[in-house]
Amino acid sequence: MIFDDQKVPYTLIMDDDVRKGGLRSRFDVILYPETGGNLRRIVGGIDPKFGPLAYTKTAEFPSHGTPTASSDITGGITWAGLANIDTFVREGGVLLTLGNSFTLPVDGGIVRDVTTAAEAGVTNPGSELRVRFRRPAHPIAYGYPETTSVFREERSFLRVRRVDEGQVVLQWGTRLPKDDDETEGDEKKKDDEPPLVVSGGVKGADKIAGKPAIVDVPVGKGRVVLYEFDPIHRYQTESDFRLVWNAILNWNDMPPTPPRKPAGDDEQD
Secondary structure, three states, X not given: OEEOOEEOOOOOOOHHHHHHOOOOOOOOEEEEOOOOOOHHHHXXXXXXXXXXXXXXXXXXXXXXXXXOOEOXXXXXXXXXXXXXXXXXXXXXXXXXXXXXHHHHHHHOOOOOOEEEEOOOOOEOOOEEEEEEEOOOOOHHHOOOOOEEEEEEOOXXXXXXXXXXXXXXXXXXXXXXXXXXXXXXXXXXXXXXXXXXEEEOOOEOHHHHOOOEEEEEEEEOOEEEEEEOOOOOHHHOOHHHOHHHHHHHHOOOOOOOOOOOOOOOOOOOO
């Protein structure tokens, strides 16, 4: 990967590498791409009864083994591999999860302060939505205005308790929670806010607005950054790419989480 004059060395890793362990001695950042699978599928992978199932270049299948190869692609990362990723983060590594891959650290228990939930009455098949940085000084926000837009598809939402909202870097919609509005002296009424949808169609937009879009969670000596959307969707959402590049370039310069807010009657479970 090349960023202007900076070259960032990278290695494409697979389940074999994760199962091997010792990840922190080899990597500073692990980027887990969008996945259509749940935690069970990530951990278990293809049933080993079908193995060994090679993915290698052969005369019959010359396109196989690209961009990487394995003598057996069954078995997933395994529970031991999940523990290896947990150790990687706690020892100071940064895990970035794009889109639905947040199921790995959330459902896998690597992060404890974030949950996921579906929202009844919401349909978001793929639209450009307005977002606002709650932490505009965060390195992930470098180069962006405080309010911008990103592309979102249908998936579950991330949820944090009120006391953990300091971990939210980016939110859906432009209206901040009430107490934040009061702190900033922003007294605009909801009707004065621009619509959530920039392009496309969404049902239940009012239930999306205000929910976390990017969450930066300290874990041990490291971090887990959860992107509730896929900033590199089909390699077409170029305006969103920098949200990932910023995290990679500043992996060792993530700021401390703002102090927790006192719990109130509206605290989520």
